[in-house]
Amino acid sequence: MDEARARDALTAAGLAPAGAGTGASGPRLLALGENAVFALGDGLVAKVGREAALLPRAELELAVAAWLAECGVPAVRAAEPEPRLVDGHPVTLWHRLPDAVRPAGPGDLAALLRQIHALPAPPFALPPRDLLGGVERWLRLAGGAVDPADAAYLRARRDGYAAQVAGLTPHLAPGPIHGDALPRNVHVGPDGPVLVDLETVSADLREHDLVVMALSRDRYGLPGASYEEFTAAYGWDVRDWEGCAVLRGARETASCAWVSQHAPANPKALAEFRRRVASLREGDPEIRWHPF
Numbered sequence: 001m002d003e004a005r006a007r008d009a010l011t012a013a014g015l016a017p018a019g020a021g022t023g024a025s026g027p028r029l030l031a032l033g034e035n036a037v038f039a040l041g042d043g044l045v046a047k048v049g050r051e052a053a054l055l056p057r058a059e060l061e062l063a064v065a066a067w068l069a070e071c072g073v074p075a076v077r078a079a080e081p082e083p084r085l086v087d088g089h090p091v092t093l094w095h096r097l098p099d100a101v102r103p104a105g106p107g108d109l110a111a112l113l114r115q116i117h118a119l120p121a122p123p124f125a126l127p128p129r130d131l132l133g134g135v136e137r138w139l140r141l142a143g144g145a146v147d148p149a150d151a152a153y154l155r156a157r158r159d160g161y162a163a164q165v166a167g168l169t170p171h172l173a174p175g176p177i178h179g180d181a182l183p184r185n186v187h188v189g190p191d192g193p194v195l196v197d198l199e200t201v202s203a204d205l206r207e208h209d210l211v212v213m214a215l216s217r218d219r220y221g222l223p224g225a226s227y228e229e230f231t232a233a234y235g236w237d238v239r240d241w242e243g244c245a246v247l248r249g250a251r252e253t254a255s256c257a258w259v260s261q262h263a264p265a266n267p268k269a270l271a272e273f274r275r276r277v278a279s280l281r282e283g284d285p286e287i288r289w290h291p292f
Helices: 005-011 052-071 107-115 133-147 148-166 207-221 224-234 243-261 265-283
Strands: 028-032 033-039 046-047 084-087 089-095 175-179 188-190 191-195 201-204
Touching: 005 028, 005 033, 005 046, 005 089, 046 052, 046 084, 046 265, 084 207, 107 175, 107 188, 107 191, 107 207, 107 224, 133 148, 148 243, 207 224, 207 243, 243 265
Parallel strands: none
Antiparallel strands: 028 033, 033 046, 046 089, 084 089, 175 201, 188 191
């Protein structure tokens, strides 16, 4: 899905006038990744999913938003209770957050994770964190843009780690997690930090939320002091857990495959995908990866 197709979906949903482009009267693109995210008028934000298969995830994300609101957890709030399916794309509406007053830091993320991790199960079923479930879809979207041998390697790696993750013994009590716990998914507005991007909220090992920052330290250049700020604010370092290497390896596999879906249209994504696959093949846990 490119920006033009996402804009067409907004028009079909009645959320943008026909022919509205990037000018003052048209929706403003905020992000283009797993979803296309647009700022609309009247303080609203629209998320357009890549394909109809993502509709159940959009439905769950809206249910999670309502639940977190009831629990008093600072998080993005939905403007409509149900998603729309428009031309094969799930579309959800959200209240736009006020402008950020500063970038989110590791301590902000840790404090929100402590709140999420303290919650009991919601009144509806949360799925397990299917960390590796998107690998096949992302590789399918990559198509012939990536080397078939690299795709086969990631599929085999996925299968191996899936079995190992299933056998892990957690240190923390399992329960609700965010699922993609990074400072970029925290927005610090005038009233404080708010959690955003709720589509991976799950019920699983709490360690899933903590290994993300450990990987950020090792792969993405997060300074050691920032990682220490995170562990101090949360109260535990996941690297002390014997299962950390397995969960990290699974997330690296997923993160590598995720980039592949952008390779057909973006040469930089293809280069980053190749960098990541090569580092995994070489078994080098410290080759720098670049956020994408």
